[in-house]
Amino acid sequence: MWLDIPRPDYPPLSGSVTCDLLVVGAGYTGLWTALHAAERHPDRRIVLIDAHRVGWAASGRNGGFVDASLTHGLENGKSRWPNEIDELNTMGLANLDGMQSDIERLGLDVEWQRTGMLTVATEPHQVQWLRDAAADGEGQFLDQAAVQSEVHSPTYRAGLFSPDTCAIVHPAKLAFELARACTQAGVRIAEHTNARSLDTAGAAVRVATTEAVVTTRKVVLATNVFPSLLRRNRLYTVPVYDYVLATEPLGDTQLDRVGWRGRQGIGDCANQFHYYRLTMDNRIVWGGYDAVYHFGRKVDPAYEDRPATYRRLAAHFFLTFPQLSDVRFDYRWAGAIDTNTRFCAHWGLACEGRVAYVNGYTGLGVGASRFAADVCLDLLDGDDTPRTRLEMVRKRPLPFPPEPLASIGIQATRWSLDRADHAAGRRNLVLRTLDAVGLGFDS
Numbered sequence: 001m002w003l004d005i006p007r008p009d010y011p012p013l014s015g016s017v018t019c020d021l022l023v024v025g026a027g028y029t030g031l032w033t034a035l036h037a038a039e040r041h042p043d044r045r046i047v048l049i050d051a052h053r054v055g056w057a058a059s060g061r062n063g064g065f066v067d068a069s070l071t072h073g074l075e076n077g078k079s080r081w082p083n084e085i086d087e088l089n090t091m092g093l094a095n096l097d098g099m100q101s102d103i104e105r106l107g108l109d110v111e112w113q114r115t116g117m118l119t120v121a122t123e124p125h126q127v128q129w130l131r132d133a134a135a136d137g138e139g140q141f142l143d144q145a146a147v148q149s150e151v152h153s154p155t156y157r158a159g160l161f162s163p164d165t166c167a168i169v170h171p172a173k174l175a176f177e178l179a180r181a182c183t184q185a186g187v188r189i190a191e192h193t194n195a196r197s198l199d200t201a202g203a204a205v206r207v208a209t210t211e212a213v214v215t216t217r218k219v220v221l222a223t224n225v226f227p228s229l230l231r232r233n234r235l236y237t238v239p240v241y242d243y244v245l246a247t248e249p250l251g252d253t254q255l256d257r258v259g260w261r262g263r264q265g266i267g268d269c270a271n272q273f274h275y276y277r278l279t280m281d282n283r284i285v286w287g288g289y290d291a292v293y294h295f296g297r298k299v300d301p302a303y304e305d306r307p308a309t310y311r312r313l314a315a316h317f318f319l320t321f322p323q324l325s326d327v328r329f330d331y332r333w334a335g336a337i338d339t340n341t342r343f344c345a346h347w348g349l350a351c352e353g354r355v356a357y358v359n360g361y362t363g364l365g366v367g368a369s370r371f372a373a374d375v376c377l378d379l380l381d382g383d384d385t386p387r388t389r390l391e392m393v394r395k396r397p398l399p400f401p402p403e404p405l406a407s408i409g410i411q412a413t414r415w416s417l418d419r420a421d422h423a424a425g426r427r428n429l430v431l432r433t434l435d436a437v438g439l440g441f442d443s
């Protein structure tokens with residue numbers, strides 16, 4: 001749905017190409033990296049390549065929630081970096097504001113709507129969680145009547161509204177418009193240009209692509225869930241598939257039955273949660289719940305076809321909005337999420353500081369990718385900045401074990417999270433053990 005709009009082609013690279021900075025991967029991370037690099041150093045030759053097309057992967061198929069959190073939610077950040085969580089929150093909000101001002105300054109048509117985030121409790125035990133979150137300053141607590149007056153669903157027991165920390169956006173337009181801004185800033189973009197290998201050659205780095213050899217001073221690897229060109233990085237992330245439905249556009253009377261005049265982004269607070277939002281033409285985009293890992297860590301388009309998951313998503317939609325039983329779904333799709341063991345981005349340098357990389361957004365990268373891009377540029381420039389001083393930036397997560405252990409561990413965690421959702425949130429021994437060793441996942 002998102003990607004089916006007009007956009008320019010960017011011809012592949014061929015022959016031998018020389019540049020100052022090569023960015024591999026033209027999703028949000030690569031696009032922000034190239035754009036901000038061009039703005040920092042207008043004199044440098046910057047090339048941005050993608051194996052397929054600009055924004056075709058996660059960046060063109062996500063839910064479009066632009067969250068301020070850099071740590072995959074406050075709880076995850078607080079438990080891992082208690083001493084810098086306040087700074088991380090401040091930086092996250094500054095990043096969201098910075099993204100909004102970049103979009104305005106560059107005139108990017110991305111359907112940006114800063115409508116805030118409504119988190120809903122659909123189980124009794126979740127109501128107290130939202131009260132506690134409100135007491136912690138995360139937003140305004142809404143009791144059952146108040147949340148239902150915003151959005152009408154018989155499943156809602158309470159809500160938490162955070163007006164400032166989330167925007168919604170058209171994901172593919174964000175990618176395409178960033179590409180346009182990159183070109184205007186002098187970046188050369190090449191699609192259908194797969195980087196196959198990377199090695200150092202004296203003071204330079206040489207990257208062999210489908211039809212070209214690029215010699216460059218520096219490289220940023222923005223390849224997300226795809227196999228890293230640095231082999232030793234491959235154990236740090238696994239692909240987890242996320243599934244989405246989109247309805248037909250709702251008519252005025254259908255919309256009246258749901259309310260939702262504030263057009264907030266909505267998510268429930270289960271471990272296996274749903275996220276949903278309106279598009280500009282009033283479709284409901286409805287995703288989440290099943291997060292599926294397949295044995296062997298592969299990214300494979302065949303995994304996108306999972307009828308049982310789409311049926312489950314549809315059933316949950318009609319439980320949430322029974323008053324929309326006459327609404328049909330027009331689209332369904334899936335994408336791979338780049339998951340690491342700490343559930344938010346990690347960074348690093350390789351090849352004597354000439355190659356920077358970032359991975360591991362774990363499904364919350366639309367906003368965080370802009371921050372991550374700035375970190376990559378700081379690292380490559382050797383700058384000592386508040387960003388590079390963060391423990392979160394300096395420390396790497398634990399890698400996943402090889403198969404079959406990865407698969408056994410991930411399936412046991414998923415099963416336990418589902419159990420916790422149906423047992424008043426109580427975490428079993430598996431989850432408590434993972435929490436204790438710093439691998440715990442809390443939606």
Ligand SMILES: Cc1cc2nc3c(=O)[nH]c(=O)nc-3n(C[C@H](O)[C@H](O)[C@H](O)COP(=O)(O)OP(=O)(O)OC[C@H]3O[C@@H](n4cnc5c(N)ncnc54)[C@H](O)[C@@H]3O)c2cc1C
Pocket residue numbers: 024025026027028029030049050051052053054055056057058059060061062063064065066067193194195196222223224225226227229242243244287334335336337361362363364365366367368369
């Ligand atoms: C279904 C779904 C819903 C999501 N919803 C949300 C949401 O609502 N909010 C949120 O914050 N996050 C969400 N996410 C996550 C978010 O989309 C990602 O974190 C973000 O898009 C990552 O951007 P990226 O640029 O790092 O990666 P990608 O968009 O995956 O881009 C990586 C690019 O690298 C290219 N590449 C890889 N290897 C090579 C190579 N060797 N040579 C050349 N090119 C290469 C690929 O072709 C690809 O285009 C969702 C993800 C999915 C799948």
